[in-house]
Amino acid sequence: MPNESLKLFRDIAQTRSFSKAAAQNGVSQSAASQQVQELERSLGAILLDRSRRPLVVTPAGDLYAEYCRDVIRRYDQLESSIKGLSEHVEGSIRVASIYSVGVSELIQLERRFSELHPQAEVVVSYLQPAKVYAAVLEDRADLGLVSYPEPSRELTVIPWRREEMVLAASPEHPLARRAAQIQGPLPVTELNGVDFVTFDDELPISQHVERFLRDKGVEVNFTLHFDNIEMVKEAVALKAGVSILPHRVMREDLRQKRLTAIRLAGAALYRPLGIIHRKKKQFHPALQAFLDMLCEAPVEGV
Secondary structure, eight states, rough: OOHHHHHHHHHHHHOOOOOHHHHTTTTTHHHHHHHHHHHHHHHHHEEEETTTTSEEOOOOHHHHHHHHHHHHHHHHHHHHHHHHTTSSOOOEEEEEEGGGGGGHHHHHHHHHHHHHOOOEEEEEEEOOHHHHHHHHHTTTSSSEEEEEEOOOSSSEEEEEEHHHHEEEEEETHHHHHHHHHHOOOBBBGGGGEEEEEEEEETTTTHHHHHHHHHHHHOOOOOEESSHHHHHHHEEEETSSSSSSEEEGGGGGHHTTSSSSEEEEEOOOOOOEEEEEEEEOOOOOOHHHHHHHHHSSHHHHOO
16 A cells, blocks of 8 residues: 555645545544644645645645655556456446436446456445535545536546436326327426426536526426435425426336426437546556446437
8 A cells, every 4th residue: 555644645635624634544633633744844844724724735735745646646557557467357446426327227237247247346325416526536436427527627527428308297287288288399388387396506407407497488486496306206296396307317207107207399408427537547457347337328318
């Protein structure tokens, strides 16, 4: 293993927090602070400005953090090269995913991967979007599965798929009956004045849907806000209003006839999904094999 103090300082610089980095590295906050103080004495430079909250990394600290990342990256390269000498695909793959990617789909993928590579293990954590990004940035996850992915200075995005968005309604809702009468896509203007279940304002899907409605000149009555798709679906099934959701995540609800999916006329609305990972991430054979399997899923499609 590379020097643990390098990883500790890298994480302090990344999180701008002694407590968070200490917890990630299994040491006390006081021990983390003492290590940095000793390091600063050894280098003869201040690496962190502790007078501000969150703490600020000084120019010298930025240089040392980059050194830490470089040493750890080189160690990962060495480890990957050594593992690559083996004929077997083995190791652990840590995946952080938003809830709506589909638990059943990922379970099937895990099983298929396990059958092909029994010496490898896939560990999936389901998190809120912001926590998926944090897990990948803090190297607690190798890959992240998110909607509306955003690249950054430290993150790479691999486009994965685009999911068609449709109107979700209870089968007894007047708009469901109206769509059955039309026997075709429902005009978007039919949504004027309806009760609408939506997502919390800070989520990209909420901003996307509200911008779509605004662009179409449609005004709805926002009744409930949730932070995940499962709760939105449940509220729609309980007739609290309609919503606009990815068709893919409704498949089981459609089969059980809890929800109806209604296409909207003239509406090309899609939710993009992406795979994120840290830039310069070293992919050991098992991780690369799992990423390849993920990418077999089409980018386009419902």
